[in-house]
Amino acid sequence: MNIILFDDKSADDLLPLTYTRPVADIRIGILTIREKWEFLFNSKTSTITRDYLQKKFPMIIGKQNLLINASIGPLPEHFEEILKLEASQQLIYDDCVIAIRLTDEELRTLLENVNKPFKELIELTGFLKIRSNYKPIRIQNPWDIFTQNGHALYLDFQALTKGRVSQVISKDNQIIGEENVFVEEGAKISCSVINALSGPVYIGKNAEIMEGSLIRGPFALCEESTLKMGAKIYGPTTIGPHSKIGGEVNNSVVLGYSNKAHDGFLGNSVVGEWCNLGADTNTSNLKNNYSQVQVWSHSKESNIHTGLQFCGLLMGDHSKTGINTMLNTGTVVGVNANVFGADFPPKFIPSFSWGGANGLTEFSIEKAQEVAARVYERRKITFDINEQEILTEIFNITREQRKLHT
Numbered sequence: 001m002n003i004i005l006f007d008d009k010s011a012d013d014l015l016p017l018t019y020t021r022p023v024a025d026i027r028i029g030i031l032t033i034r035e036k037w038e039f040l041f042n043s044k045t046s047t048i049t050r051d052y053l054q055k056k057f058p059m060i061i062g063k064q065n066l067l068i069n070a071s072i073g074p075l076p077e078h079f080e081e082i083l084k085l086e087a088s089q090q091l092i093y094d095d096c097v098i099a100i101r102l103t104d105e106e107l108r109t110l111l112e113n114v115n116k117p118f119k120e121l122i123e124l125t126g127f128l129k130i131r132s133n134y135k136p137i138r139i140q141n142p143w144d145i146f147t148q149n150g151h152a153l154y155l156d157f158q159a160l161t162k163g164r165v166s167q168v169i170s171k172d173n174q175i176i177g178e179e180n181v182f183v184e185e186g187a188k189i190s191c192s193v194i195n196a197l198s199g200p201v202y203i204g205k206n207a208e209i210m211e212g213s214l215i216r217g218p219f220a221l222c223e224e225s226t227l228k229m230g231a232k233i234y235g236p237t238t239i240g241p242h243s244k245i246g247g248e249v250n251n252s253v254v255l256g257y258s259n260k261a262h263d264g265f266l267g268n269s270v271v272g273e274w275c276n277l278g279a280d281t282n283t284s285n286l287k288n289n290y291s292q293v294q295v296w297s298h299s300k301e302s303n304i305h306t307g308l309q310f311c312g313l314l315m316g317d318h319s320k321t322g323i324n325t326m327l328n329t330g331t332v333v334g335v336n337a338n339v340f341g342a343d344f345p346p347k348f349i350p351s352f353s354w355g356g357a358n359g360l361t362e363f364s365i366e367k368a369q370e371v372a373a374r375v376y377e378r379r380k381i382t383f384d385i386n387e388q389e390i391l392t393e394i395f396n397i398t399r400e401q402r403k404l405h406t
Contacts, residue, residue: 202220258271274317295311343357
């Protein structure tokens with residue numbers, strides 16, 4: 001069975017994170033949503049996503065296709081229900097399409113109408129609806145990533161460690177709840193305290209926890225990532241692969257390839273890939289009047305209520321902050337922005353903007369690509385034509401945002 005993960009209308013609500021990736025490649029828990037489904041099915045997946053991302057994330061059509069909503073984090077129960085789907089049947093929960101089974105001809109016919117969100121196309125087909133008995137884990141807004149991270153981390157931990165034995169942890173560490181700690185091959189932990197009584201702790205392949213780190217689960221440190229000396233981590237928190245993290249972090253998700261290497265506080269936040277938070281960057285995650293936090297919505301083009309009392313930073317890929325940057329509660333930073341200067345910058349920083357409280361200017365696409373190429377080169381990754389075209393497209397489609405907010 002060919003498996004395709006499709007973006008529904010939540011792709012717009014998950015901006016700025018989905019400017020640069022399909023919904024399937026958002027990390028929540030230990031794995032990305034794509035990695036979760038591939039682990040469950042023991043099979044590779046392809047993607048239906050935005051046109052300008054499709055070249056980097058191509059779609060493969062088979063004779064028989066299972067289309068799965070990429071905003072859904074898999075449950076074992078959903079896996080069993082999906083396997084029972086017959087041709088031209090879809091699995092739903094309330095108004096949410098979880099999965100649909102289509103022949104190649106049905107899928108090609110469905111894709112002919114490209115002007116509507118894919119979710120609407122599925123609802124228009126009239127295929128037989130099978131109702132799921134299980135409420136899905138669904139990522140519809142950026143803040144869902146950190147609010148649901150604890151549950152997702154627990155499920156991933158159970159799946160990844162089942163029937164396996166952890167690497168031995170050095171005796172110079174203090175481990176509380178050692179049965180809830182799993183360490184992959186090549187990981188190093190020195191002179192640190194890990195408390196896994198409140199949730200599991202997963203340390204990925206070749207990751208490192210330096211001396212003096214204090215960790216309270218649930219927590220995941222993914223492959224090749226580093227916790228700097230004296231880091232203080234409160235779960236549920238996930239640090240994606242190839243990242244460096246220091247200072248204090250609480251209930252946050254760093255998708256990967258990003259650095260917060262120095263002191264400063266990051267709380268109730270989501271940080272994309274290829275980001276860098278300068279020394280002593282601090283996020284406020286609670287308003288002084290304790291009221292619910294509003295954030296800028298790219299899809300609504302206005303501030304919306306999160307329903308949360310705690311919400312910090314939502315940052316798209318390739319963005320950076322200068323040293324001593326102060327970010328207000330519920331700050332949204334787009335793609336390839338550079339935030340710096342004294343005092344609090346605006347709560348919404350459009351993509352490809354430079355500056356802060358004293359005003360914003362446009363960051364040229366040429367210079368942005370030069371920086372991105374250097375950053376990729378440091379990781380021995382090529383900033384290829386696909387990456388260049390994606391950033392150029394994002395620069396163009398966010399032009400009006402910069403006119404209105406700079």
